Amino acid sequence: MVQKFKEHVAAAMPFLNGKKLLLACSGGLDSVVLAHLCKALKFDFALAHCNFSLRGTESDGDEDFVRELASTFEIDVYVKQFDTEQYAEEQRLSVQMAARELRYKWFDELLQSKRYDYVLTAHHADDSLETFLINLSRGTGIEGLSGIPQVNGNVVRPLLPFSRNEIIEYAKSESIQWREDSSNASVKYLRNKIRHEIVPGIKELNPTFLQNFQHTQHHLRQINDLVNNHLNELKSKLFQQRKDKVQIKIAELQKLQPLDAYLYGLFNGYGFSEWSDVKDLLAAESGKQVFSKTHRLIKDRQSLILAKIERKESExxxxxxxxxxxxxxxxxxxxxxxxxxxxxxxxxxxxxxxxxxxxxxxxxxxxxxxxxxxxxxxxxxxxxxxxxxxxxxxxxxxxxxxxxxxxxxxxxxxxxxxxxxxxxxxxxxxxxxxx
Missing domain, CATH: 3.50.40.10 (Phenylalanyl-trna Synthetase, Chain B, domain 3)
Structure with a gap:
């Protein structure tokens, strides 16, 4: 697996060589194997561990394990303890979403303060399949079916081509120790239910399903890239920047068919989700508005105005x-x-x-x-x-x-x-x- 990992990095992410890397390590199988592979490739990396304080002594045991792993590798380790449940309550989020927000916010702080170049996470092919099925069950566009991106800004996922079975076999062959998260066995979470009850049945019906899925998702990503390239070209023509706002002529939008698909593609990235309201705005009276959490669309005579929401009192x-x-x-x-x-x-x-x-x-x-x-x-x-x-x-x-x-x-x-x-x-x- 080391050789396959080396070849994958060389082909898909050569920019990692010579950079300072921060590896997100929970202490579980996937992140520990990634740490061993990075060590084998002699990367310059440190470990970052989030203690979400959700499993009592078990969480503390994970923290101790990661500290010991860093000591064995003779590398730096950063540990942060979070009151995840309190944050989730304050922000009105699920515990899982709260943990995700806290994790990536802290990673960004470490990148800035400690001058690291990239964060490595240990997502693999089975994670991508599970994400696909979750998005499919909730309803999504092509982007949601394209899987977890290998590179997203300064977050890099080098294990995406590898299956969970490959990772387990490598860990066993190298006598690598890791921590088991007891919550991963619970099927009360949607991802775990898909992991333990749905995916095994699909793989039993077709033993090569995961490989076939990876090929399909590769094609979906290529199609998504084509769509995004087309939409970016359209935006360069239709979206006229006016200082701190964007003006879009309605007559030009209405020429696009299928209109619903184009409206989704052009405005989805700004957080809009009430697509019938966005479409109705084209024929609404001037001054009518549609809001997302971050932006607003305003009908202004023969145009739409797109602008960030600036929450401030009259000054x-x-x-x-x-x-x-x-x-x-x-x-x-x-x-x-x-x-x-x-x-x-x-x-x-x-x-x-x-x-x-x-x-x-x-x-x-x-x-x-x-x-x-x-x-x-x-x-x-x-x-x-x-x-x-x-x-x-x-x-x-x-x-x-x-x-x-x-x-x-x-x-x-x-x-x-x-x-x-x-x-x-x-x-x-x-x-x-x-x-």
């Missing part, structure tokens, strides 16, 4: 005439000047004596109005934004410079008539917004 900042302007969300300057020049979108000239300091820079809110420069009468900001054809995100990010409750300047767009320089002005204040 306000005071600006004093005699103090330096620091820590503002935008860059502006205040300057007393003697002469009045032509103002533009990014420069305004104001009658300083009409202003009440400190000025306030804030977000807009419902009911705001101003007196547009050069016009008579007031205008609601909502109507001004509509006339300017501003989308919802641009409205939310629009800053207002105010004197008391009065809007002085819709920053970067329009000044207020009430604070303009006129024949009676004695002091002129120039305010400039910089990119």
């Amino acid at each position: 306000a900042f005071e600006i004093h005439s005699d103090k330096a302007i620091d820590e503002l969300p935008i860059k502006i300057s205040l300057e007393d000047v003697e002469t009045f020049e032509k103002q533009g979108q990014n420069v305004v000239f104001l009658d300083k004596e009409k202003l009440n300091f400190p000025l306030v820079l804030r977000n807009w809110k419902k009911g705001d109005y101003f007196y547009p420069f050069g016009m008579k009468g007031k205008k609601k900001l909502s109507k001004f934004f509509k006339d300017e054809k501003m989308d919802l995100i641009s409205k939310e990010k629009q800053w207002l410079l105010c004197s008391g409750d009065d809007i002085v300047w819709i920053v970067g767009r329009r000044a207020d008539e009430r604070f303009k320089v006129d024949g009676s002005t004695m002091k002129i204040l120039k305010i400039t917004q910089f990119p």
Whole structure:
């Protein structure tokens, strides 16, 4: 197996050679065998062990075993104890999902703080089959059927071509010791039920099933790559980046057939799952939104706007005439000047004596109005934004410079008539917004 492992690494992941590697080691069969194989290939690696505190003394025994293994190999070992059940309760997750989040978050911290290049995990071919069946039972797209990726960012899985039987036979032939996790025998977990009750029956019907499955999954991954390449080309044409948001023309989306499949492929990576709502958005009124945990899609006239969700309260900042302007969300300057020049979108000239300091820079809110420069009468900001054809995100990010409750300047767009320089002005204040 060492030779086969060496050949696999050379062909599929030569980038591991000469790198600092962190091997996730539970103390179980798979991760211990991976540690022995990495030792045989003389990799520069350390062990990382998560004690999830779920099995009492048994968990502590696993920790002691991994520490002893590292000592035998004369390599570094990192151990972290977690209160997994408490974290699961706080985050409203299953214990299994909580353990996964805690594990990978800690691995990322170790990569950064200890300057490791990659994390190695011991997932193998049977794990990939079990994941396939789990995803199939829950309903999934082609990506969910493509199996566990060999490389996912800085996480690498060198044992994926190897079966559980191969790993067991190698461990026995080399007299390798490992720890048995008693929870793996329980069929109350879906993965264990599939492992102990479903997969053995399939293998009994067809002894070469696992090998055939690996070939099938290889083809599925290739098809998935083709699909992703096509979708990425589409995104480069349809997704127009506009600062911190993406604009997609609805008419171009509606040309795609089958539309449901394209909507899934284009937006699934942003966490959306209510596909009927996403489709309905194409014909909805402007301002309608669909949310995922991380993003939102907004109908805006003839386009969809895709943007990250930014969870923040409305902010306000005071600006004093005699103090330096620091820590503002935008860059502006205040300057007393003697002469009045032509103002533009990014420069305004104001009658300083009409202003009440400190000025306030804030977000807009419902009911705001101003007196547009050069016009008579007031205008609601909502109507001004509509006339300017501003989308919802641009409205939310629009800053207002105010004197008391009065809007002085819709920053970067329009000044207020009430604070303009006129024949009676004695002091002129120039305010400039910089990119």
